[in-house]
Amino acid sequence: MMISKPFYRLSLTINKLTLLIILAFLAFVGFLDSVYLTIAHYKDLTVPCTLAHGCEIVLTSKYATFLGVPIALFGAGFYVVCLALLLLYFQSNKNILPTILLGLTTIALGIGIYLVYLQAAVLHAFCQYCLLSELIDFLLFDCAWWLWRRTNS
Amino acid sequence: MKSISVLINKIFRLFGYLLKFISNSATIGLMDDQHLTKDEKKKLRQQEWQQQLDAESKKKLRNRILTWGIGALILVFAVWFLAVVMNPSNTPSTNPTATIKMPPVTSSDIQTGNPNAPLTLVEYADFQCPSCGAYYPIVKQIQQAFGSKLRFVYRFFPLVTIHQNALVSAEAAYAANKQGKFWQMHDYLFEHQQDWSSDQNARDTMVKYAGTLGLNQDTFQKDLNDPATEKAIKASMDSALAINLQGTPSFFINGTFISTNPNGYDDFKALLQAKLNNQ
Numbered sequence: 371m372m373i374s375k376p377f378y379r380l381s382l383t384i385n386k387l388t389l390l391i392i393l394a395f396l397a398f399v400g401f402l403d404s405v406y407l408t409i410a411h412y413k414d415l416t417v418p419c420t421l422a423h424g425c426e427i428v429l430t431s432k433y434a435t436f437l438g439v440p441i442a443l444f445g446a447g448f449y450v451v452c453l454a455l456l457l458l459y460f461q462s463n464k465n466i467l468p469t470i471l472l473g474l475t476t477i478a479l480g481i482g483i484y485l486v487y488l489q490a491a492v493l494h495a496f497c498q499y500c501l502l503s504e505l506i507d508f509l510l511f512d513c514a515w516w517l518w519r520r521t522n523s
Numbered sequence: 524m525k526s527i528s529v530l531i532n533k534i535f536r537l538f539g540y541l542l543k544f545i546s547n548s549a550t551i552g553l554m555d556d557q558h559l560t561k562d563e564k565k566k567l568r569q570q571e572w573q574q575q576l577d578a579e580s581k582k583k584l585r586n587r588i589l590t591w592g593i594g595a596l597i598l599v600f601a602v603w604f605l606a607v608v609m610n611p612s613n614t615p616s617t618n619p620t621a622t623i624k625m626p627p628v629t630s631s632d633i634q635t636g637n638p639n640a641p642l643t644l645v646e647y648a649d650f651q652c653p654s655c656g657a658y659y660p661i662v663k664q665i666q667q668a669f670g671s672k673l674r675f676v677y678r679f680f681p682l683v684t685i686h687q688n689a690l691v692s693a694e695a696a697y698a699a700n701k702q703g704k705f706w707q708m709h710d711y712l713f714e715h716q717q718d719w720s721s722d723q724n725a726r727d728t729m730v731k732y733a734g735t736l737g738l739n740q741d742t743f744q745k746d747l748n749d750p751a752t753e754k755a756i757k758a759s760m761d762s763a764l765a766i767n768l769q770g771t772p773s774f775f776i777n778g779t780f781i782s783t784n785p786n787g788y789d790d791f792k793a794l795l796q797a798k799l800n801n802q
Binding site: 410429453 | 591601683
């Protein structure tokens with residue numbers, strides 16, 4: 371019993387690092403995805419849509435921009451903030467940071483669910499890049515929750 | 524004289540300071556731990572410790588700044604890379620004219636003019652695109668000028684990512700074609716481009732236009748909302764994307780892609796005349 375505690379702690383720290391790496395990877399992929407869509411928006415490019423013919427409908431709909439700014443740009447900003455929080459946490463180990471991250475990813479998940487709803491119920495069209503971003507939001511939330519529970523237990 | 528004596532005095536004093544400084548540092552250097560009191564030793568150790576700590580924290584800070592710098596650099600590089608890769612002018616082919624091959628004109632294409640004309644002009648256009656609207660009267664003039672020597676083919680290439688009503692306008696023209704009035708709708712859409720381009724209810728507006736042009740509105744509405752219509756437009760769009768067309772309007776004369784659109788009517792006419800003369 372005496373020896374089990376250090377082992378337990380060791381496995382915990384390794385998992386936390388892995389979790390941080392997973393989170394950073396997800397946020398980075400999300401960042402690339404949103405930057406791609408943002409550039410496509412500002413350069414007036416047609417994005418190749420291999421899944422279905424929905425990309426154009428989704429990306430040109432009135433829901434694709436908010437206050438004249440493409441929501442993909444907001445997404446890119448969100449992912450950058452996530453990455454910054456993760457790096458800050460990696461360096462400082464401050465327990466407040468996973469809480470902030472969890473709060474942010476919860477908001478993102480809410481927005482993501484709303485966007486999936488718009489695609490499914492209002493536009494009747496899907497865009498694979500948007501779905502990828504929404505999937506990442508979901509996974510980020512999962513991992514952030516996991517991290518938060520670990521730091522606060 | 525007085526000033527010289529002051530100067531000498533100063534020099535001596537400076538020399539004295541120097542001597543004092545050297546002797547002081549020498550004694551510090553010679554000082555051994557053994558000659559120090561317990562308190563002094565403690566103080567010295569603390570000092571060393573503090574110095575080490577300072578160096579360590581400095582190193583830590585440097586590492587931290589480096590990590591953030593590298594992180595920011597990776598993100599900036601990713602954005603830059605995407606921006607460069609996604610540039611339409613950076614497509615691998617340096618000579619797009621040679622690579623763009625148009626699918627041959629068939630009887631199922633929407634066309635006007637003499638089907639056996641020596642010249643065939645194909646236009647890939649989007650009813651909502653302003654430059655297509657600008658070329659519309661030029662093409663009209665060209666058709667009049669060449670008469671039976673020219674066949675004009677229209678192909679749908681709605682730029683749906685940038686024009687909200689590109690698709691519905693193309694569908695309207697397609698539906699009008701079913702009642703044999705494609706060209707009337709084509710002309711009407713280009714002539715009233717400003718009116719419907721930012722229309723939020725373009726679908727209803729199109730039905731209104733159909734009524735104006737004397738089409739059967741019920742049939743038109745049915746055709747307009749038929750999924751097969753959208754499918755046909757999308758197929759036309761996909762075929763335009765498949766041959767790497769980058770924008771609208773894109774013109775082909777007898778199957779040859781015009782990489783730079785002619786500058787005005789005279790330019791366009793000369794281009795066609797040259798083709799005609801070469802035959």
